[in-house]
Amino acid sequence: MRFNGLFGKIMAKLKYGIIGYPVKHSLSPAMQNAAFKACDIDAGYELFDVAPENLDKFLDDIAKSWNNISGLNVTIPHKIKTKEYLERNGKLDEVARRLGAVNTIKIEPDGSLRGFNTDGPGFYRSLQEDLRFEPEGKKVFVLGAGGAARAVIMYLGNGPEKIFVADIDKEKTTELKNHYGKYYDEKKLVIVGGEIKEALADCALLINATPIGMKEADPSPIDKNLLRSGTRIYDLVYNRPVTQLVREANSMKLHAVTGIGMLLYQGAIAFEIWTGKKAPVGVMKKALKDALK
């Protein structure tokens, strides 16, 4: 408890957290708790392991100010269901609506919930800060068509000249194209069904949006011989300091990064939504790197 001297009101410690299933490996507590401390905000960030069948009840309880939680991150497998819940019971930011998923919730003092998506903007900011890449008017290749690919592609929108997508699950690429076509020029999104060599050779940016690279023994998801000089590489995998894809790209002197920057900036933008304060990005980055060690 904290005493607010100005009005003599007793202020409870603010609570934030992340809901997922399972959620125990999340790096967000390290990053967000470091940010609260650096900004002198009396708050704690916790893990909430919520099974899919309990999600609605958990969010109902939050809306009734259960445990005084002020803000949440949302991770696998709850991002789409949370967006659907907030369509019925709360408010949705325009980006979350367009991306079709929620990864951040702000709980207002009256208990109303507002959903945001900071994955897309976080990726975009990392693309600019870490890879020094402007996607406008360029050709982009995305390997994988799951949740992360959708956030990235829907945020890139009509910006690139073309976005090529390949996934071993053809249904996912079709779903993604249908969703993209609701908001953007569907001719810009090209599904690559078979050989990826030709499309990839033409692209200025390759994004790995598959989970290949998360395990130490994972190979690169792309044959090294298909990488061209000048192509930038963004590997969304963030749980390792380096992946085989990034290692091989670096050995060819290509500019390549892992997804730690996307994780950092999605967290920084969430922090800013919750607190209205500028996120201490340097402190958050150090906390993430330390947690990864």
Ligand code: NAP
């Ligand atoms: P997901 O929903 O499982 O989607 C991945 C897709 O890639 C699946 O459709 C999968 O097909 C497909 N795939 C697997 N191997 C492939 C291959 N060799 N070629 C083409 N497609 C392949 O996963 P996600 O949630 O989108 O996550 C993808 C990656 O992004 C993970 O590494 C995750 O950690 C990362 N991520 C990073 C951030 C960040 O902040 N940096 C945020 C979110 C996610 P099957 O399902 O048939 O295997």
